[in-house]
Amino acid sequence: MKVEKVIKAFSLKEALAALKENEGRAELIAGGTDLLVKIRENHNKKPVIVDISDVPECRGIRFEADYIAIGACAKYSELVESDRVMRQLPGLWEASKSVGAPQIQNLGTVGGNIANASPAADAVPPLLAMEALLEIVSNEGCRTVALKDFFKGKGQADLNEGEIITQIIIPRPGSAHINVQFEKLGLRNALAISRLSAAAAVELSEDKVIEKVCVASGSIGLTGMREPELEAFLTGKKLDEALISSACDLFSEVVSSRLSGRGTMPFKREAVRGVFGNALKKALRASL
Ligand SMILES: Cc1cc2nc3c(=O)[nH]c(=O)nc-3n(C[C@H](O)[C@H](O)[C@H](O)COP(=O)(O)OP(=O)(O)OC[C@H]3O[C@@H](n4cnc5c(N)ncnc54)[C@H](O)[C@@H]3O)c2cc1C
Missing domain, CATH: 3.30.43 (Uridine Diphospho-n-acetylenolpyruvylglucosamine Reductase; domain 2)
Structure with a gap:
């Protein structure tokens, strides 16, 4: 048109x-x-x-005591250049760094990535793993929706005519021992739309037992999504190489059944082992 x-x-x-x-x-x-x-x-x-790219209410990144608020129009380059994002939101920082190429990072926004509701949206898995919320404003008022409930299908979201995502709210975890990691496999290093990605937010006890874990994936379903089967499997177990290997086997089975009959299934079933395994290994290394 x-x-x-x-x-x-x-x-x-x-x-x-x-x-x-x-x-x-x-x-x-x-x-x-x-x-x-x-x-x-x-x-x-x-x-x-x-x-809306210069609307102040949709810009900037605020670090509050209980939460971090990312303006929907914050660009990937702003996230990549922020030391605080790198230290406090490493999964989202990695995801932002992996988007397209610098030209895309200088223009593309986190809110646009979410509103577009693509299964390959790179910011989505780490935000799902961090249990992010969206602030959505319209002429009728303001509402908050959990990101996990926002996607309704490929390219479809809980976003009505006349609504604007203004902020993405990331609650700060109760424990300081939680870390979020992101890993992606693209077609090429630059300008690659994600073929497969995974993020994990892992809360470990002193002796490396997983007290809480949120796992999210990209490009293995109609939208980015949480992976409750993996979360149930990992919770309460000690995070070590053996557990990572078993979790990757389980993820591979999940992908096989979810993508059954699709041409991409054999590739993704194997690729998910490396992608998810690397995300968990990074979480393990970060805890040492
Ligand atoms: C060459 C190339 C490479 C790319 N590589 C990647 C990649 O590696 N990973 C990846 O995830 N994406 C990639 N993308 C896709 C794109 O860059 C991202 O999805 C980006 O985050 C979109 O943000 P934007 O601000 O440009 O969205 P826009 O194009 O401005 O908007 C996209 C949609 O979202 C709506 N929208 C935007 N902001 C809001 C808001 N605040 N509230 C409500 N609706 C809103 C718009 O109406 C529109 O429908 C790539 C794109 C290109 C062209």
Whole structure:
């Protein structure tokens, strides 16, 4: 569809007003790395584009006592360049560093990655593993939704017409002994859309017993998702090489049955061992 108008919003109020004025005809743009591809290929569905990339309420990264808030329009490059993100959110930092190439990292945003609801969205598995929440604002008010409940299918999300994701809230874990790791296998190192990824947030006791674990995957389902079978298997066990090997076997079985009949199944069934095994090994190393 031909784009008729682009409205640049400089505040959340302006963005919401533009959405209201163009009800049913407007689509948001942040970095444009997904939407501009659609526009170029004439696959965009709305003629009015509302640019929220400079809306202050959607920008920045805040480190609070109980949570970390990432503005939906925070760019990957901002995350990659932040020492605090590298130290406090290593899984998300790794995922941001792995996105596309520097050109994409300089434009692409975390909120756009989530709203797009692609199974290959790299920011999603570490955010799922950290039990992130989304703050979503519209002219009707503000609501909060857990990221794990947000995806409804490939390219489908719990996001209504006129709603804007403003922030991604990452609750700080109760324990200091939790670490989140991300691992990805792409087609190539640069400009690779993720073929398979995994993230794990592991809370270990002094003697390396897993007290709590959240596992999430990308590109082995219709959306990024939590992996409850793996979480149940790992909880209460000592994290060591033998456990990592058994967990990788189980993940391989999960992938075999989930992707049964798909051409990618034999490759992904094997690849998941390396990807998930590396994420857990990083968690083990970080705890030493
Ligand atoms: C060459 C190339 C390589 C890529 N490599 C990767 C990769 O390795 N890993 C990866 O995960 N992705 C990759 N991508 C995809 C893309 O860069 C990311 O998904 C990016 O995070 C999208 O963010 P954006 O701000 O550019 O989204 P936009 O294109 O601006 O928007 C995408 C969609 O989200 C909606 N939207 C945006 N922000 C909001 C918001 N705050 N609230 C509600 N809706 C919103 C828009 O309306 C639009 O429908 C790649 C893309 C390209 C072109």
